[in-house]
Amino acid sequence: MARSDQRPVTVHMIAEHVGVSASAVSTVLAGRHEERRLALATVEKIRKAVRDLGYVPNVAARRLRAQDPEVHHIELGILTSFEAPLFLVSRVLRQVQRMADARTGPGRNFSVSIAMFHAGRLREMAGLREASRFNGVVITNTLPADDAFLATTTLPYAVVVLGRRLPNYCCVLDTPGESGRRAAEILLGRGCRRPVVLTPALLTESTAERAQAFCATVRAQTGSEAARVVAAGFTPTNGAEALRAHLSAGRICDGLYAVTDGLALGAYQAIKDAGRKIPKDIAVVGVGDHEHADFFDPPLTCVGPSNETIVEQIVTQLFDLMNRRRVKPVETLVPPSVVMRASA
Amino acid sequence: MARSDQRPVTVHMIAEHVGVSASAVSTVLAGRHEERRLALATVEKIRKAVRDLGYVPNVAARRLRAQDPEVHHIELGILTSFEAPLFLVSRVLRQVQRMADARTGPGRNFSVSIAMFHAGRLREMAGLREASRFNGVVITNTLPADDAFLATTTLPYAVVVLGRRLPNYCCVLDTPGESGRRAAEILLGRGCRRPVVLTPALLTESTAERAQAFCATVRAQTGSEAARVVAAGFTPTNGAEALRAHLSAGRICDGLYAVTDGLALGAYQAIKDAGRKIPKDIAVVGVGDHEHADFFDPPLTCVGPSNETIVEQIVTQLFDLMNRRRVKPVETLVPPSVVMRASA
DNA sequence: GATTGATACTAAAACGATTTAGCAAAACCC
DNA sequence: GGGTTTTGCTAAATCGTTTTAGTATCAATC
Structure with missing residues (x-):
C-alpha cells in the first residue's frame, strides 16, 4: 500500500525491494516463472511487491525491447477536440487506415488512433511538442486559440491541418467563401x-x-x-x-x-x-x-466539404511529409460539394 | 531513392552511410546542428541520406529516452470496430479521460486514444497480443468472431469488455434480457x-x-x-x-x-x-x-444502456485491474434506463 | 568422490534514440 | 612558436524492459 509517489516504479526497484534480480521480476511479470522454474515463495514475494509498490509497466520500454527488428511501427494520430462531431473524424480515420494499409508492405505496420483535446486547449495535450508519440498527425476541429498556438509552434513531426489555414503547416481545407x-x-x-x-x-x-x-x-x-x-x-x-x-x-x-x-x-x-x-x-x-x-x-x-477529396489530400500530404518528399508547407483548397435534397 | 526495404532504417545506419557518428545524425534530425556547430556540408550530406534511405523515427525509442523520469506515462485505449457508431465511443472516451484526469496526480499522466479494428477481425489488430502498446483497454462493439477470439486468448494487460460476457475478462453490460x-x-x-x-x-x-x-x-x-x-x-x-x-x-x-x-x-x-x-x-x-x-x-x-453508470463501472474496473486491486474477472450488470419520448 | 542433473537464480546484452562530456585539429593572437 | 579559442566532430552513458547464456548450489548416481 505504501505507494511511493516519487518516481515511477521500475522493475529494478521491485527487484531491489524484494532482494532478487530484475530478470526474476520480469519473468514473473510475463507469467513465465514456471517454465523458468522460479521458486513459488519468490514468485509470491515478487507479486506482493509489484502490488504494494504500484508498478505500472513502461510501454515505451517494452515496445522498444519487444520490437520485431523486421517490422517498423509507424504511429499516426488524428487529433480532434472532444466537442466536435466524431462522424467526420471516423471517416478520416477509416480512410487514413485504408491508405496506410495500402502502403503497408512487409516491414511496415501502421497504427492509427484518435486522440482528443479540449477545444481551445490543444497546447496542453500531453506529448504534443515532443516527437515521441506520433510519426505523423492530422489536426482538426481546432478553435482560434489552438490555431494561434499552432501558428507559433512548429511541431517536430509530420502534421497536416484540416480545415484551417496556417502558414507553417500543410493545410487542407474547403475553398474559402x-x-x-x-x-x-x-x-x-x-x-x-x-x-x-x-x-x-x-x-x-x-x-x-x-x-x-x-x-x-x-x-x-x-x-x-x-x-x-x-x-x-x-x-x-x-x-x-x-x-x-x-x-x-x-x-x-x-x-x-x-x-x-x-x-x-x-x-x-x-x-x-x-x-x-x-x-x-x-x-x-x-x-x-x-x-x-x-x-x-x-x-x-x-x-x-467534399470529404473523399479532402481526406485523400490529407493522407497524401501526410505521407509525403513523413517521407520527406515534401518539406515546404502547402495549402490545398478543395471546392465544396453540393447535395440537393428536399430541404431547399 | 534506393529504399532499403530490408529492415527499418536507424540513425546508426544513416551514420554509417554518411561516414559520421550517430550523434551527428541525431543532432541534425533534432535541428540542433547550428547550436552544435556541425559543418553545413555534413548537415547536407546527412539530410540527403535521411531522405534517400527513407528514415522513419522509432517513437518507442524516442519516448523511452526522452522520458521525464518524474512522469509516468500511462496509455489507455478504447478499441472499437470501424463499423460501430462512434458517438457512444466518444462518450466513453470523454468519461475515461475525465476519470483518468482525476487520478492524475503529480507524476501520472494518462493518454487515452481510440483504436479501431474491422468488425470480426479484432485478432488481426497490430500489437494487440503484446503488452507493449497499452497499459489498459476497453474493448467494445465486437462481433461473435471477435468474442470467440477473446475467449481463447487472455491479453497480457488490463482489459474491460463492454457489452459482452466473456468469462476470462471483466465485463460490463446491460442486464441481459x-x-x-x-x-x-x-x-x-x-x-x-x-x-x-x-x-x-x-x-x-x-x-x-x-x-x-x-x-x-x-x-x-x-x-x-x-x-x-x-x-x-x-x-x-x-x-x-x-x-x-x-x-x-x-x-x-x-x-x-x-x-x-x-x-x-x-x-x-x-x-x-x-x-x-x-x-x-x-x-x-x-x-x-x-x-x-x-x-x-x-x-x-x-x-x-444507462451510459453514465456503465462508463463509471468500466473505468473503475480498468483502474482496479491496472493497480492489481482486482485479479479475478467479474461481470457487472447494469439495468437499462428508460427515456419516454413521443414515439411510444 | 567425481559426474550428472535438477533447481533457482543472476549478469549482461540488446532494442534505437539523445545528450553530455570531451577530444583533436585548425585558426587566431601576441 | 607557445597559448588560447573556435570549429567540428565522437564515445559512452542512459532510458526500462526482456532474454540469452551462464553460474552456483544441492541431490542423486555410478
Whole structure:
C-alpha cells in the first residue's frame, strides 16, 4: 500500500525491494516463472511487491525491447477536440487506415488512433511538442486559440491541418467563401427574400468564413443584410433554442443556412414547433457534417466539404511529409460539394 | 531513392552511410546542428541520406529516452470496430479521460486514444497480443468472431469488455434480457397487438439478446409471435429498406422495436413514406445509442444502456485491474434506463 | 568422490534514440 | 612558436524492459 509517489516504479526497484534480480521480476511479470522454474515463495514475494509498490509497466520500454527488428511501427494520430462531431473524424480515420494499409508492405505496420483535446486547449495535450508519440498527425476541429498556438509552434513531426489555414503547416481545407456563397445562391435561387444564418457563438475559422461569405453574397444580391442568429453552442439543443427565440420574436425568415448540421437539426425542431413547413415556409441548407443528413425529415440539402477529396489530400500530404518528399508547407483548397435534397 | 526495404532504417545506419557518428545524425534530425556547430556540408550530406534511405523515427525509442523520469506515462485505449457508431465511443472516451484526469496526480499522466479494428477481425489488430502498446483497454462493439477470439486468448494487460460476457475478462453490460422485455412492455402497454422487431443480419451479442427477450415477452403476453424484420446492416438505409419491404408486403404492424437507433432512423422514413403516423399508427422504441434521439421527429423513446453508470463501472474496473486491486474477472450488470419520448 | 542433473537464480546484452562530456585539429593572437 | 579559442566532430552513458547464456548450489548416481 505504501505507494511511493516519487518516481515511477521500475522493475529494478521491485527487484531491489524484494532482494532478487530484475530478470526474476520480469519473468514473473510475463507469467513465465514456471517454465523458468522460479521458486513459488519468490514468485509470491515478487507479486506482493509489484502490488504494494504500484508498478505500472513502461510501454515505451517494452515496445522498444519487444520490437520485431523486421517490422517498423509507424504511429499516426488524428487529433480532434472532444466537442466536435466524431462522424467526420471516423471517416478520416477509416480512410487514413485504408491508405496506410495500402502502403503497408512487409516491414511496415501502421497504427492509427484518435486522440482528443479540449477545444481551445490543444497546447496542453500531453506529448504534443515532443516527437515521441506520433510519426505523423492530422489536426482538426481546432478553435482560434489552438490555431494561434499552432501558428507559433512548429511541431517536430509530420502534421497536416484540416480545415484551417496556417502558414507553417500543410493545410487542407474547403475553398474559402465558396460554401457560404453557394448556400446563399441556393436559398436566393428558390426565391427566399429574408434568409437567416445560424451560427454558434464560438466560431471556428471555417464556420466564421461560411457565415461571412453567406452574408456578403446576400448583401450583394439583395442589397439587404441577412439576419444572424447566434446559438450558445454546437448542439441541436443550442440551435433549437436560438431559432425558437428568433421566430417567436416575430422576425421574418424564409430561408436558413446552418453552419453545422447539428444546428440544422435543432432548427428543424424549432421550425416545426412554430408550425412552419420545410422547405415551403422556410428552406434550410446545412453543410453535410452529419452522418444522417439524408434521414432528416425532410432530408437536408448540404453545401460543404467534399470529404473523399479532402481526406485523400490529407493522407497524401501526410505521407509525403513523413517521407520527406515534401518539406515546404502547402495549402490545398478543395471546392465544396453540393447535395440537393428536399430541404431547399 | 534506393529504399532499403530490408529492415527499418536507424540513425546508426544513416551514420554509417554518411561516414559520421550517430550523434551527428541525431543532432541534425533534432535541428540542433547550428547550436552544435556541425559543418553545413555534413548537415547536407546527412539530410540527403535521411531522405534517400527513407528514415522513419522509432517513437518507442524516442519516448523511452526522452522520458521525464518524474512522469509516468500511462496509455489507455478504447478499441472499437470501424463499423460501430462512434458517438457512444466518444462518450466513453470523454468519461475515461475525465476519470483518468482525476487520478492524475503529480507524476501520472494518462493518454487515452481510440483504436479501431474491422468488425470480426479484432485478432488481426497490430500489437494487440503484446503488452507493449497499452497499459489498459476497453474493448467494445465486437462481433461473435471477435468474442470467440477473446475467449481463447487472455491479453497480457488490463482489459474491460463492454457489452459482452466473456468469462476470462471483466465485463460490463446491460442486464441481459431487460432491454428487450421493457421495450415489449412499453409497446404492449400502449395497446400494440402486432409488434415487430427490426434487427441487422449480423447480430452482436447484445442485439441478439434484445431481440430474443423482446420476442419472448411478446409471446408470453399475447400468445403470438412478434415478426422479425432483418436489415442488411446497421445503417438507416438498411433499416429503411427492410421495413419498407415489410410494410409494402401488406404485413400488419402497429409497433416497432429497433435494436439500434440507426435502424430506427431508417424505419422512421419507411413509416412516413408509407403514410403511417408515429406513434398513432406505429409506435417506435429504440435503444438510445444515437446522439440525437431527442431530435428525431417525433423524439425517439428509448430503452437502453444507462451510459453514465456503465462508463463509471468500466473505468473503475480498468483502474482496479491496472493497480492489481482486482485479479479475478467479474461481470457487472447494469439495468437499462428508460427515456419516454413521443414515439411510444 | 567425481559426474550428472535438477533447481533457482543472476549478469549482461540488446532494442534505437539523445545528450553530455570531451577530444583533436585548425585558426587566431601576441 | 607557445597559448588560447573556435570549429567540428565522437564515445559512452542512459532510458526500462526482456532474454540469452551462464553460474552456483544441492541431490542423486555410478
